[in-house]
Amino acid sequence: MNHSPSNKDNQNVSRRSFFQLTLGWLASTFAVTAAAAGAVRFLVPNVLYEPSLRFKAGKPDDYPDGSVTFMEAERVFLVRQGNTFRCLSAICTHLGCTVNRADHGYHCPCHGSVFNDQGNVVSGPAPRGLEWFQVTLSKDDRLVVDKNQRVAADKYLVL
Amino acid sequence: MNAPLPKRIWQWFTRTRVGRSIFRIGLPESNLERSQVMVSSFLLHVQPAKVNRHSLRASYSLGLGLISLYLFLILIVTGVLLMFYYVPSTEKAYDIMKDLQYVVSAGLVIRNMHRWAAHLMVLFVLLHMCRVFYTGAYKRPREFNWVLGVGLFLLTLGLSFTGYLLPWDQLAFWAITVGTNIAGYAPIIGPKLKYLLLGGNVVGQEALTRFYALHVIVLPAVAFFMVAIHLWRVRKDGGLSRPDEPGDIVQQVELKQLPTNKTYGLMELARGTTPQVGKNPEDEVFSWPHLVFRELLLFLLVTAVVLFLAIFWNAPLEELANPIHPPNPAKAPWYFLGLQELVSYSAFWGGVVVPGLLVAALMLLPYLDRQRQGVGRWFARERVVANTIFTVCLVTAIVLTIIGTSFRGPNWGWVVPWEQPPAITEGH
Secondary structure (H helix, E strand, C coil): CCCCHHHHHHHCCCHHHHHHHHHHHHHHHHHHHHHHHHHHHHHCCCCCCCCCCEEECCCHHHCCCCCEEEECCCCEEEEEECCEEEEEECECCCCCCECEECCCCEECCCCCCEECCCCCEEECCCCCCCCEEEEEECCCCCEEEEEEEEECCCCCEEC | CCCCHHHHHHHHHHHCHHHHHHHCCCCCCCHHHHHHHHHHCCCCCCCCCEEEHHHHCHHHHCCHHHHHHHHHHHHHHHHHHHHCCCCCCCCCHHHHHHHHHHCCCCHHHHHHHHHHHHHHHHHHHHHHHHHHHHCCCCCCCCHHHHHHHHHHHHHHHHHHHHHHHCCCEHHHHHHHHHHHHHHCCCCCCHHHHHHHHHCCCCCCHHHHHHHHHHHHHHHHHHHHHHHHHHHHHHHHCCCCCCCCCCCCCCCCCCHHHCCCCCCCCHHHHCCCCCCCCCCCHHHEEEHHHHHHHHHHHHHHHHHHHHHHHHHHCCCCCCCECCCCCCCCCCCCCHHHHHHHHHHCCCHHHHHHHHHHHHHHHHHHHHHHCCCCCCCCCCCCHHHHHHHHHHHHHHHHHHHHHHHHHHCECHHHCECCCCCCCCCCCCCC
16 A cells, blocks of 8 residues: 555646646756756857967078977977978877977977987877978968978978 | 853853853853753754764874864965965966065965965875775765765865966976876867866966866865765764664654654654664763864864964975976876876876776775675774775875875986986977
């Protein structure tokens, strides 16, 4: 014998209360979900006040032959060998520290990843090699680096 | 009338019309008043009028939970004071830290207190968790309070981590860079989570604003309410765990079997263990003065220790944050150095999988370990398996933390702390 009131209700749910319950639950679920989604979307920024990912890197002759130049603001290395130009990311693929140029290759000071001159991982926890970015020449003969465009290590800008 | 002067003034005041309207009961003189004072005061009513002798034993609880609570209160007070000067701006924050050190009256001591109390809180919350584990105090009916406690431990780490960025020095910048990149390794949502946390792709003004909001209102507010629920449940679950507890003697009132045409008093409906249930009155003493006095003494002790540390040791402040040069080695706060050591082997396994499984195991623990024996005693023999597993995990974490703290030098290479570290060779 069970005299609980909830059980009694279940036995004869009128059409009206069925619709009221269903609509009520649907409406409140929708309202909560929409509010939560709106709040999360609010937190995703639409404008970034960060350095542009595409930037001019000066004249090709600013970089001597065989040089590896660190560009502070953009955190990249500009590599010139003969008439070829390449651009290597200085951000470690492991946890985002800025790598240092060593005699041969690059060292990350945070967790000890070591990369060779081609940006490939030699040792350490880095999951991937350092990224290479596309280098082009603008109409006014300036090098242009585009960090949106990742390229293979053997892609050169040849002048 | 041999009472000291302050007590006589107090007694006179609580007998006046105004005094009685505020305090209701003055300094209690009888056992009745000792009960009444606990029940009628907002601040004291969280605690029972009488408390079991076992709960007062310092060798049982070591007061670790209370110490954590007191550190939290010190952090709120000093944190609010710091807010009167601090501006979460990448251009101003660091200068304000310098002002707090050299210009603001008592600024140095208050910042030091905030920093040392934060470190101590991480330590004592962890110790409190160890105490609860080794005494088996997470078992029924206290399972959910253990889960809340694990949540509070994570909140403590989150509060500490978000506060770490605010000085905007090198330590801050690189600890947050490393920390948010670890979050980026989480499967599927990782990169989005990192973007959301930083408000962009790099640690900059947006990240500082977000961490500030999290640190000064979001996380403290959540922690405050969770502490309140944690304490409330300690009371509702029958006070501190004891060896001679009646256990699950709860005669659960089956509400539906009660006639509904009758009016009930609360005492007829309440269920669960209370310190009184099945207890010998001789085991209990009045909370006033036995419990209240001890709590006050412990509070004074904790405040004194934090003040002592703050006066004699300064909180570190490194150079201004510089995104170009990570300090070598770049280290997270000490309580994350075990994690950083794991991450140096593999960011995904060490940074996401191992800590994730550890937290899940801690949360599920009271539901997995259902053995009822060994509650209320330190290192009970019946719990030797559980204690061994916990100790192994704990020792591993401590060893990893010590390695990360003392045995890691430039390029995260192995160094021996008692030898001169090798000179750092800078590239570029």
